[in-house]
Amino acid sequence: MKAEVVADGKVKAFDCRHFINGQFLPSKSGKTFKNINPATEEVIGIVCEGGKEEIDLAVAAARRALNGPWKRMSTDQRIAVLRRIGDLILERKDELARLESLDTGKPYSLSSALDIPRAAYNFHFFADYLRSVGTEAYQMDEVAINYSVRRPVGVIGLINPWNLPLLLLTWKLAPCLAAGNTAVIKPAELTPLTATVLAEICKEAGVPDGVVNVVHGFGPDSAGSALTEHPDVDAITFTGETTTGKVIMAAAAKSLKKLSYELGGKNPNIIFADANLDEAIETTLKSSFMNQGEVCLCGSRIYVERPIYEQFLQKFVAKTKELVVGDPFDPKTNVGALISEEHYERVMSYIESAKEEGGQILTGGKRPDGLNQGYYLEPTIIVGVNRNCRIVREEVFGPVVTVMPFDEEEEVIAQANDTHYGLSATVWTNDLRRAHRVAARIEAGIVWVNTWFLRDLRTPFGGMKQSGIGREGGMHSFEFYSELTNICIKL
Numbered sequence: 001m002k003a004e005v006v007a008d009g010k011v012k013a014f015d016c017r018h019f020i021n022g023q024f025l026p027s028k029s030g031k032t033f034k035n036i037n038p039a040t041e042e043v044i045g046i047v048c049e050g051g052k053e054e055i056d057l058a059v060a061a062a063r064r065a066l067n068g069p070w071k072r073m074s075t076d077q078r079i080a081v082l083r084r085i086g087d088l089i090l091e092r093k094d095e096l097a098r099l100e101s102l103d104t105g106k107p108y109s110l111s112s113a114l115d116i117p118r119a120a121y122n123f124h125f126f127a128d129y130l131r132s133v134g135t136e137a138y139q140m141d142e143v144a145i146n147y148s149v150r151r152p153v154g155v156i157g158l159i160n161p162w163n164l165p166l167l168l169l170t171w172k173l174a175p176c177l178a179a180g181n182t183a184v185i186k187p188a189e190l191t192p193l194t195a196t197v198l199a200e201i202c203k204e205a206g207v208p209d210g211v212v213n214v215v216h217g218f219g220p221d222s223a224g225s226a227l228t229e230h231p232d233v234d235a236i237t238f239t240g241e242t243t244t245g246k247v248i249m250a251a252a253a254k255s256l257k258k259l260s261y262e263l264g265g266k267n268p269n270i271i272f273a274d275a276n277l278d279e280a281i282e283t284t285l286k287s288s289f290m291n292q293g294e295v296c297l298c299g300s301r302i303y304v305e306r307p308i309y310e311q312f313l314q315k316f317v318a319k320t321k322e323l324v325v326g327d328p329f330d331p332k333t334n335v336g337a338l339i340s341e342e343h344y345e346r347v348m349s350y351i352e353s354a355k356e357e358g359g360q361i362l363t364g365g366k367r368p369d370g371l372n373q374g375y376y377l378e379p380t381i382i383v384g385v386n387r388n389c390r391i392v393r394e395e396v397f398g399p400v401v402t403v404m405p406f407d408e409e410e411e412v413i414a415q416a417n418d419t420h421y422g423l424s425a426t427v428w429t430n431d432l433r434r435a436h437r438v439a440a441r442i443e444a445g446i447v448w449v450n451t452w453f454l455r456d457l458r459t460p461f462g463g464m465k466q467s468g469i470g471r472e473g474g475m476h477s478f479e480f481y482s483e484l485t486n487i488c489i490k491l
């Protein structure tokens, strides 16, 4: 699947076939769908649409592979394969970054700085981590000794989102393989390219046939539903929208699959008057608009303590107006194109609803002048809304934030927690005790203080309430991707 680098560093997309049992192959049905470049609205290739037949083939291959050479590999051999995958991702970093930008509309400056390096690091991190994974033992006086042994869960279904395609696929696949499982991957239908290259990289790195499988397609009545319903899939790990998470859970219930979920968020960004304002604004530009705001961790609800509210708005709006929206391959671009026409319309509908609810648009809210092709939307700041407005309650997943003033710590904590989500939050203050006090009271899986999206992969990562089930990262990933047997020996 070598992507062909064409004029001015752009790459030409390729047609995507499934990867099953070590072979690239089309759907038996012959069904395909178009792959669209969101920055130009052009068709850049076709993708084979998999269904029950392809999922059955992939699951059978994965089941067989559990007891093949993969099982007999020593830990050191598995570590070497995982490290090699990370190395090969880095060797093809530029090609992968261009493909990711072509598929998603995100700036190449972002995919080359974040998405692809983190994809490689996900493999290097879990390869190294595997060396230190242990279990536990307990001595019952001189009566008995208990110790646990760890084994892979089995065949894992990985269902991945379109916002950080390779970063999030490798975030799941690396620990899945490190723990000795086999995988059936269903990439998001909107972003098939880098998952297809990853399959090729896994084969080249020495992953035995059948251990990693990729089946393209949609959710309902397609590869996605076939995977979540398949009785021989032991677990499902999913990152995506909460609504989709509920559908998957219902399908997985029939065979009681183990579930790991990282779902939506409506994350508060709380800025106290004693914060370093310039630093808070510089990071808030990222936590608001990075990746076109298409990040589950984006701080889309900004709460500013009243004494600095006007000053914050004046500076934040001015800086936001300086952001360059446009061609993902232009080095000057900060904000690229939204992922699809459907998503673009959805985000625009939230901006319309905010206006109907009395919101004022301080900047953005429309397609940039001169960009009539591509799903481009200006970074948007909305004020004059409150906790009862849809724009404040529902995940927009676009370059749209609301800014609201607050007076008391108790009040802003209550507002921050007034949501059925609970993924992440950001707190800006230089008051040490307040930082710890407020962070501990926010109902979220991750709280950043005076920073955002700073990631130590050993930490528990995931959401509470309707933002997820379970945690990923370090030992938390191994807990999901392995089963423990406690053995009690009478002395």
Ligand SMILES: O=C(O)C(=O)/C=C/C=C/O
Binding pocket: 163, 164, 168, 171, 294, 295, 296, 297, 455, 461
């Ligand atoms: O940083 C991570 O490990 C991660 O999972 C990021 C998720 C972003 C989702 O939109």
